[in-house]
Amino acid sequence: MAKKKEKQQQSSAVRKRVPKKRATETAESMAARQRDISVSEFFAKNRHLLGFDNPRKALLNAIKEAVDNSLDACEEGGILPEVEVVVEDLGNDRFRIAIQDNGPGIVKRQIPNIFGKLLYGSKFHRLKMSRGQQGIGISAAGMYGMLTTGKAVHITSRTGKGRPAHHFQLQIDTKKNRPEVISDTEVEWDVEHGTLVSIELEGKHMRGKQSVDEYLRQTAIANPHVKIVYKEPGGETITYESSTDELPAHTKEIKPHPYGVELGVLQAMLKDTKARSVSGFLQSEFSRVTQRVAEEICTNAGLSPNAYASRIGRHDVEQLMEGIAKTKIMNPPTSCVAPVGEEQLVQGLASVVEAEFYASTTRPPAVYRGNPFIIEAALAYGGEGQEADAPARVLRIANRVPLLYQQGGCCAYQSVVQTKWRNYGLTQPRGALPVAPLTIVVHMASVWVPFTSESKEAIASYPEIEDQIVRALQECGRKLKIYLSRRKREAEAQRKRDYIETYIPHIGIGLRELLGFSEREEQKVVTKLTGLLERHRDG
């Protein structure tokens, strides 16, 4: 495979060798096979994209998707979430999971689509911080259950006192990506409002690092307001009590920020807008665009604020883009993002890791591609539980949801590795985690978390996000350094003090014998010397 550099002109290169035909496909025969692919077929075949590539992960993810939806629903309904997770072992790798919440419930007509159709939901078309965002998760869990056990998904939901509780049995028609209702009945249910979803699936139950227990435990860290009751396959019940009755700050939905918009998107928005003028369009479709800002953008774009939005041509759109870039526009409102909070994060962390020292920090809001986000970090150092000569443990959390897989591919992890922990008194092998009795928590809260795959296991690395994480870690690192050096100083001081306390008396005794001091004189000398040396030490 010789590699040579040469000048050549277009297309000559691609006619040099005489094609060597052999009896195979033609454009026509290929065309005959071209066809549509349903999104369900796609995800059924690519289930690993959704985190269902092995039985253990599948069990965890199905539960995760259901719990995420429950917590979102409760919080949107302004209800303190109380979720019950039941896992039954049915033998030969089959499990039935049942997740019940006290949320606002789901209206009857929506139940089939929400649980029986991929890419259907309320969270995709808005900018708001929530756990779910794609409209795939729970339907995918049901689909996986159906594929592995042939069983339908069972849903029971009631939207309030006095209203009927509806029970559905659903399957997904993967060829058409739409729900197949097996049964639809009204049932007796002793729950005022809420939803219960139950899925039978092929799975594997294990404890440890990537287990259901671990996921629920970490969920509790990031959600002190949630109560979770977990009934294990063993039959034992674990209860995570909530540590606060305060719901997380209510987050608002926001409009996109001009800095994040792309030319093609802007073009489409202009086509669809109801606004008459460009200025009106900018004010109504974007956040942080006042009339003044809108006019400034137009001026910078060399367009009249009153130009008809619908009549803007491609070239004008480019100018508009430049106009936006040139105009100083306030960062998007951050009322749409709610951090866990420095205290709560340490609280949560302390509840799982007993350490000597904790530090945490919540960064000011930042923006990537026009999406506001907040990074929080916390760390726990030392303590019995933590191995001193092992790499630090990293807990990654996105919109209050713990991420248990794909650590290597995650921006949060990479940022931890990038951070120069040596500056903070820790040892760190080249391109690796610091080696210390250390647990690190990174939380990203955003209206749109860019996951590297639908299975939502890792955060994609945008420079803005990496930057914020590293800064957060540096802040924690500095606090840690102060603690470590104080501890070192104190140890040093202690050593000196011990030294003094050990030897001075002997000097005293020596002097008494040599100079025939009295006990009192000896004491005086000892005290003087001690004081002298102490002063000397402190200086």
Next chain:
Amino acid sequence: MAKKKEKQQQSSAVRKRVPKKRATETAESMAARQRDISVSEFFAKNRHLLGFDNPRKALLNAIKEAVDNSLDACEEGGILPEVEVVVEDLGNDRFRIAIQDNGPGIVKRQIPNIFGKLLYGSKFHRLKMSRGQQGIGISAAGMYGMLTTGKAVHITSRTGKGRPAHHFQLQIDTKKNRPEVISDTEVEWDVEHGTLVSIELEGKHMRGKQSVDEYLRQTAIANPHVKIVYKEPGGETITYESSTDELPAHTKEIKPHPYGVELGVLQAMLKDTKARSVSGFLQSEFSRVTQRVAEEICTNAGLSPNAYASRIGRHDVEQLMEGIAKTKIMNPPTSCVAPVGEEQLVQGLASVVEAEFYASTTRPPAVYRGNPFIIEAALAYGGEGQEADAPARVLRIANRVPLLYQQGGCCAYQSVVQTKWRNYGLTQPRGALPVAPLTIVVHMASVWVPFTSESKEAIASYPEIEDQIVRALQECGRKLKIYLSRRKREAEAQRKRDYIETYIPHIGIGLRELLGFSEREEQKVVTKLTGLLERHRDG
């Protein structure tokens, strides 16, 4: 967040605390917002899933998708691929890429769907080794171009001599996921058959590890039969000549293997089949199922081979699954998978890495989830170019396509890390790559490569795949060990020989002086001693 264990009965747990209402969403208000999400909208927003999350990656991926399609088309058409890649820098982060091939071309009516619609293609619904598999890539590249520059995609294609060349300008209607034809004309084109696609997009051109150059270079490693002409933004032309006129072994499309099928899938297949009897169904829908095997499966399932396929109930399907599991069925045919080959792999590797020692191995075919696959590995040790105290370099290739991103999340990389390189005389830090002047190539060839995301950057880790990769690496490792220890032995021998050659003569001289030897006698003694010691050394 106290954690306590206790027994509790269902649902009582979720009514303990009195819900604290606040003016927010209700089931109804939420229902009002529920709606469909188009797959284009989905991927437009989640472009990082497709590998378009930053300008540099976007440029590379757009080219990658186009080249992959070109190579697939040529090979299916039995044509030795000659591909020309042109990248023009249009200033302020805009590029125009043009990829032209000498493939069989695309019939007119298919052009809009292939380039203007996501999840449309010929490769998804079949089991056959090919580079593309999802029917997303090239349309996604066009969509990204449209989003970032507002420009349409240009396609020119001709299916053969004497036929017209068609030129299309396309955009994607993301809200509906369907092509918008801007223009459709017949044009003059001095190419007999082939396709030229040109996309204008926001990008960043850089050299180095994850560059277009590197991608094309590695493509050449895995595709010795391909000729690539690359016109850089600089205007320089790099040509990768093909090193063989042999097309890769023609791979056949296969039917699914019974071991890979899942209950839900089997259920659906039974519903759709044209076969009358269960036995007929098994023989016609699966590979490696002869009449004998079909009957054995039925017997093991306790079903009559003549039972009506369409009348099989859910319970029978479970039995059928057990029947399949109980029956010994031959592995799927491997004619559907074509390895690069041990020699070619070393050849390709040698063309980019000048090393002292090369080793390669092609594993026998294996199966994961019923999909046949072949793992190949190669390594290059030592040589000027390779840093001795840096971690080894890993080249990951899937169906002849190099993977440049997400190394950490890739099964191939993880398998390299898992392999105990110390056994083969290399140093390897805990949980890290071996530290040596080493380049490692891993190639997975399969009818279906399980990527961790649509951007096809990393291979998902299925145990069967990991196992094969580790074995392949171990085989290479053993070869390396033999080389290394021979080299060590030789060095040792040399040291001894030097020693002998240095001192014996002096002994000779000494003896002559002491015992008054003649030159001849001295020579004799020296030769005798030397021989003696040589023998001693060899023993």
